[in-house]
Amino acid sequence: MEDIASRIVDKAVSLGCQDAVADVIENRSYQIRFARNEAVISNQWRESSASVFLVHDRRVVATDIKDLTKADEAVERLVKTAKASQPNPEYAGIAKGPFRYARTRPDPKVLSLDEGGKYVEAAVGGAVDQGAKECAGSFWKYEDEHFLATSNGVEGHDHRASLYLSIRALVSLESSGHGIACATKLSHFTPEKAGQKAGHIASLARAPKSGKAGRYTVLFDPLIFGSLTDQVGGRLSAWAVLAGLSPFGKKVGKRVASPALTLYDDGSADSIARKRFDAEGVPTRRNVLVNKGILKTYLHNTSTAKKFKTKTTGNAGLVSPDSHAVFVKPGDRSRDEIFSEVKDGLWLTNTWYTRYQSYVNGDLSTIPRDGIFHIRNGEVVGALKDIRLTDNLLHLMKNIVALGDEPEQMMWWGEVSVPNFVPYAVIKDVGITKSAE
């Protein structure tokens, strides 16, 4: 497969391309989706393809080649298309290699795993033990192998494998909880614990009453706090800033969050999205994005870095840089202590459907789902339903008042699009609205 990546790059260069990148990917992932406490479908993928990026006279083109036996023809077609396209004056090249990469290997026990049923049963069992009646979710064994070559001297190989389980437990339509388990080592994989958490929240959320609009101090469970930090990570892409899709424009060096928040992106750290290099072949690394509330940098590839007069952060995306994995520096509060921070407020455990009225201002709303609780003096005094969080991303980040001391790896179905390592968080003055009848 290395040969194919190099051959694609060589072919592109021979046809006059100034820059060429080929990432040959083998996908061997496996999944079980489950609902009503048992498998509804099992999926297996066996796919090989090449993501190709070429630049010819500053004309930038990309493709995915699915028939690798006809890669030469595909490159020829793409170069022809490039010649008919238009130049991108903002294109500033790809990183110059070669690079040295960290030595990482997937867990052989994850690689050899070919049956996930017992992990689904463990998760469902954990939830049912806590009182859940109906569980749904997904078990994943992700496995892909990348062979990267570029015209700037990069050759890289990365074999990635991880385990993931997402479970939603329901006692009834309106009483539910969600749990997540992520691991790169089989011995660290805890589906039963994820099920127990989902089941516990679902049971606690029995007989919810309609919530009330207002402004609240809110305790965010790691899953929903991860949704917010995922928004921060995504909106810090330099591409998003340029496209009008970010509230962080012109805010580097300025306060964008509470001093309690230090947040970094790190594709090199152990996570289910760990990778040795970005799409240009730049080694991944830790980049502090927000330090004690001050914005330090956007996420860059080589082209966006040049536009912002800085250096790549190793977050290419060849067109749009993006976060690899978001980490929040933990605070100092134990779980009990952080619950005690809330004298009279809410505990939210999950959310979805985050949408913006104004991306550049950060005005958004998102809909809490699963357990929603009224907290008084750190204790749950009732379950609630049918509320919406209506606020502003910067306002929320600036009002973080406390962080827990145990970050958890969260990723979930679009809302948390990359792994976010997040603890419990308390945010004050959070806007809550609800539907009129």
Added chain:
Amino acid sequence: MNAEMDLVDFAVDHARTKGATYAEARFEKQEPENFILKNGVLDALYVGHDQGIGVRVLANGALGFAATNTLTKSAVRGIVDDAVKIAKASRRKTKITFAQEDSIAMNWSVPESKKLADVPVEEKIAEIRDVDKEVTGLGFKLAARFFNLSDNRIRKYFANSEGSHIESYSPRLRVFYFLTMLEGAAVEQTARNYGWSGGWEGVSTWGLSDRVIAEARSMHKSLTEGKKSPEGKMDLVAGPQVAGIASHESCGHPTEADRVLGREAAQAGKSFIPPEGIGMKVGSELVNVVDDPTVEHAIAYYQTDDEGVKARRRYLYKEGRVREFLQNRETAAALHTRSNGAARAVNYNVEAIVRMANTFVEPKDHTVEEMLEDVKFGVYMKTFMEWNIDDKRYNAKYAGREAYLVENGEVKHPVRNTIIELTTPAFWSAVDAVGKDLYFEAGFCGKSDPGQALDASMGGPTIRLRNVYLR
């Protein structure tokens, strides 16, 4: 694609020999082309040549699915073996069955007056660049703008173990644009999406330049003349885009039978409508909401679904009551009914699940002027920006982009960020007039795991809601 068709037929036959009680295979070849023009600069042009085969089997009462893009007999044999093996490993207590359907032999295609494959990329880029120049020429302070033009040519061959053999060809075209306009410290943003099933001739039906210019002018008017939206109970006249998003979110999604049955519970959620909810009242008697894959040139047009079932029009809500769920063969069997052809997959490498196609409020006979003239005090919300809805599809929010105050039947000044935040029954029960100005826009509909963002369109005529709370 004879070789690929042979592989599909082989996959079905081989699955039966391996013990599958039902098998289907789907070859897809997709040839997408798209680009983004961001702030006047062409970021990158993407040209795809995507193809592969997916196989789904029922074995021991469980479903297995496997996919490959290696189009050889040995690779296809391998995925069939995988699919049967993982299905048998499921050890389900309750057996999955499929509703009985007729087998079909068919070859259908969407007509293209001007074939997408024949349109040079220069022409496509020029089309969008011209629109970008015209909108920047208006002189408004556009802080950011991007246009995404995409087309796709989708060829499929489907076969199943019941004797269906279906070939199809769907060319599709779509433009999405996003504008950010400033006026002092105030910001207005918009996102719009137009789609078409057919050839390049679709571009001329959009009148894209006129629409983008009108949108930019309305943004400027909102920024310079807009006032705070009134709060309280009042009348709402909602334009086709608002009616469309509401019909998609609070009619289409809650009537998807897989949600109703809990199959999507951990991802896209469930439904406030229970399995026995056919006939349940959700709106006024004027409310008919339809999902129809056979609307010509709508972006989600098809004649057969991805389980080989013929497409047909479906009344989701009829006279304000739930009339029909969207069904595939699995959900139809569970609910003791027939499929209505709603199974779709975004590509060869994912299973077909229950999906909406083109969802809209069925038009009646009012003009917009007639609906406005009876409003003493209210808001005319033509378009929206932010929206969302909870996972049981009961609590929805639509935030206005272009909206105006209405007093004594007259449309007055723009109002900014009007918020509709209502339950599904509160929204649809307040409808007292339905217009005749049916209009569609395109969207992507997200569902399933792995996620399938699928072509959909949504629309309606202008509708009037009486005495609803707005802010």
